[in-house]
Amino acid sequence: MTRRTAVLAAPLLALLVLPAVPAGAGGGCHGGVTQGTGDTVELIDACFTPTTLRIEPGDSVTFVNEDSFVHNVTANLWGHFDDLEQGDSFTATFGEDGVYPYACTYHPGMTGAVVVGDGDGPGSGAAVIGRVVHLHVSDAVLIGEDKIDLASLKPVGRLAGSAYCRVTDVFEMIRPPSQIR
Secondary structure, three states: OOHHHHHHHHHHHHHHHOOOOOOOOOOOOOOOOOEEEOOEEEEEOOEEEOOEEEEOOOOEEEEEEOOOOOEEEEOOOOEEEEEEOOOOEEEEEOOOOEEEEEEOOOOOOOEEEEEEOOOOOOOOOOOOOOOOOOOOOOHHHEEOOOEEOHHHHOOEEEOOOOOEEEOOOOOOOOOOOOOOO
16 A cells, blocks of 8 residues: 555544534534423523423523623513623513523524412413524525525424424415404
8 A cells, every 4th residue: 555545544544433423413402301490591503491481380490691692582472582691691580380481593493481389370471482584595495586496495384382384285275364454
């Protein structure tokens, strides 16, 4: 074997010998749902930790961004919609029993909830409503300039908890005119 062949073969051999590292794509937490008590939720590794925090009515929770990138904590009727840079924090007080879901609008799938008391109460509603901040679409999945080829994109939808779905059955439906005046 020549010196040149040995030099080229060494990096390839190293790739075969090194242990594989699991891939982590997309936004949100890849480590699974965590449960906790206390008064702090850390934003770390694109996760709310713990994912579900249990507290008593009247308790306060401090959200602290430990990541080196920006997050926010959006929710219905409460939250911190402004950017939280590394080291930033904010505190919210929860007065009534219920479930208070929240999400980071920058990182899809980064969600959590504060469960107050037994969780049986109005909380902040049943849904976390966000807004699209950025949309990036590869030219490879575009049809023309304004339509997405779903067969090429192969989108995945987030349901509840750790449940997801594949978008495989696409159909069109004529929408009735709005009755809102």
